[in-house]
Amino acid sequence: MRHLITPICAAVALALATPAAHAQNAALDARIAQLATQEEAKVIAWRRDIHEHPELGNQETRTAALVAAHLKKLGLEVQTGVGRTGVVGILRGGKPGPVVALRADMDGLPLTEANDLPFASKVKTTYLGQPVGVMHACGHDTHVAMLMGAAEVLSQVKADLPGTVKFIFQPAEEGSLPGVEGGAKLMVKEGVLDKPKVDAVFGVHINSKTEVGNLNYRPGGEMASSDRFTIKVHGKGAHGAYPWNSVDPVVTAAQIIMGLQTIVSREVKLIDDAAVVTVGTINGGVRYNVIPPDVEMSGTIRALNPEVQKQIWASIRRIATNIAESAGATAEVSIDPYVPVTINSPALTAQMLPTLQAVAGNANVHEIKAVTGAEDFSFYQEKVPGLFLFVGGMGKGQDPATAADHHTAGFRIDESGLTLGVKTLATLAADYLTANPAKQK
Ligand SMILES: [Zn+2]
Ligand SMILES: [Zn+2]
Structure with missing residues (x-):
């Protein structure tokens, strides 16, 4: 499909054809930005707690319990045990409208943490017969914390939301043990995109080599x-x-x-x-x-x-x-x-680009080259239009060449980048709901 029309041309054409969601929603978005900023200390505290207690894929019971308790406290409808340990929260807005999903993955990796942090993981396990540590070495701890923050923000503006937000906390993004089903594929199979039927899905991944404050995206094939x-x-x-x-x-x-x-x-x-x-x-x-x-x-x-x-x-x-x-x-x-290939819907990407630019500032939103790493967010995108973004998690002024890579024992995230992730998730949801009234049901 990307052979027929170049993504950049498609983006321009579609941006002209669809309403700029952000412009319609300026007052609500300003409130969301303010609420997200107020969440910062809580999000960092959640992140540290989850970081210190990482769990391997399909075993995220402590993390899931933490998430479920939080969503229940916010008054959301909560489903647990989806795709084994997954948690789904449904927030119904005060007005009718479409359904948008926000997704975070929850699993850590079999790796012994080498960071000297007060909340570094000391958890040990046995993986495929080998003794090893468990570590949030891909930043999924930050994803859970950011989405918990976005849920709290959106629940405070619930009355003004024209539609429904579904929060998907997914297990086992890094893959399951051989022969075991899991992750996004299993959640989709179990109907996470139905009841109510999801119209669009958004997700973010923290990045240890992108400076805090930046958002990276690519229309079309973004990850392999x-x-x-x-x-x-x-x-x-x-x-x-x-x-x-x-x-x-x-x-x-x-x-x-x-x-x-x-x-x-x-x-x-x-x-x-x-x-x-x-x-x-x-x-x-x-x-x-x-x-x-x-x-x-x-x-x-x-x-x-x-x-x-x-x-x-x-x-x-x-x-x-x-x-x-x-x-x-x-x-x-x-x-x-x-x-499958992580394919960002060119139409959805074009529609939401003004939102990203408003949230992060024009100069901080970058169209990037494709990545040959893979991400199971693609299973949602096979069913509904989706947009997957990278959020900066590297300290300001740090050299990406020396910043530790994901899936390494020295992987680190600068927590000052998390508020942008909360704002991005919450604003994408609010703007999508406002901009797509045609899909009301
Ligand atoms: Zn990973
Ligand atoms: Zn990851």
Whole structure:
């Protein structure tokens, strides 16, 4: 779809066609901004508490209880146990209108925290048989705290909201254990976008390498799909000294790995969308002078456009099976789709851009290049138009090159960035409800 019209042209055209939500809502948005600022100390306290008590995916019971108690105190309708440990809060505004969802993920990672912070995690667990710490090393603690803040802000302006806000606190964004369902996919399957039916969804991710005060977004494919592939090469084993008696799967596997490099370099139209094919494991053989009968490899596929994703799947199958055939071997290819492309609706992005600019200031809102990391927010966007943003979490004046990356033991967030996240979530919800009265039911 992004091949038909460039996102920037589409954004301009749609911005002219849809009402500028923010202009209609200036008085309400000013109140939201003020209330969000007043929330700062509470949001930071929640964040520190959650940071100190991180929980792995599908085990977020303490976090979920904290969230559910907060939402109940605000007078929301609360559902618990959605998608295992997920919590959903429904806030019905004083006027009729559409339904908008705001989403935060709640899970930590199996990583031992290396930060010297008073609220650093000391939690320990066993993950896949290995003893390890648990840490909010992706900033999902800040997401929970910011959405709790947004819920408190919006519940204070409830009477003026023309529609309904659904707060989705999601487990297991980082993935579930092998063979276990979870995350956004399971919440969607269990109907989180129904009853009442959600018209649009917004979510934010804190970023440790973006200065506080900034918002980053991209219309269309913003974050990559993530799929796992496995290739089993079946040949014929032989003595290492008599290779003519073998169909050597090691050499064939090497040819396949080199062949896979031509998918991105020769077949994907890179001027439109980046893509990645990485072989991460290769296993075969037990002894230096024995040619084994089989070799198995596995890897990851990243794409920023679902058509390119399907093209890469087909290319992997074609290259692996035909190279194997040329060697007299066979290749068994299996592809496990994991997370779809995070696609920000160009129309919704264009409609909400004035809101982002009003909340953060024009100079602090940036259209960014696509990211080859993946995010399961994409499962909501498969069903309803959605917009996923990055909120600055790096201290002012810090060098992004030296700021610790997500998923590392030294990952840190500057908490002065959290109020912008609260304002952004709450204002997006209020402005969306005001700007889309046609969807009233
Ligand atoms: Zn992460
Ligand atoms: Zn994350």
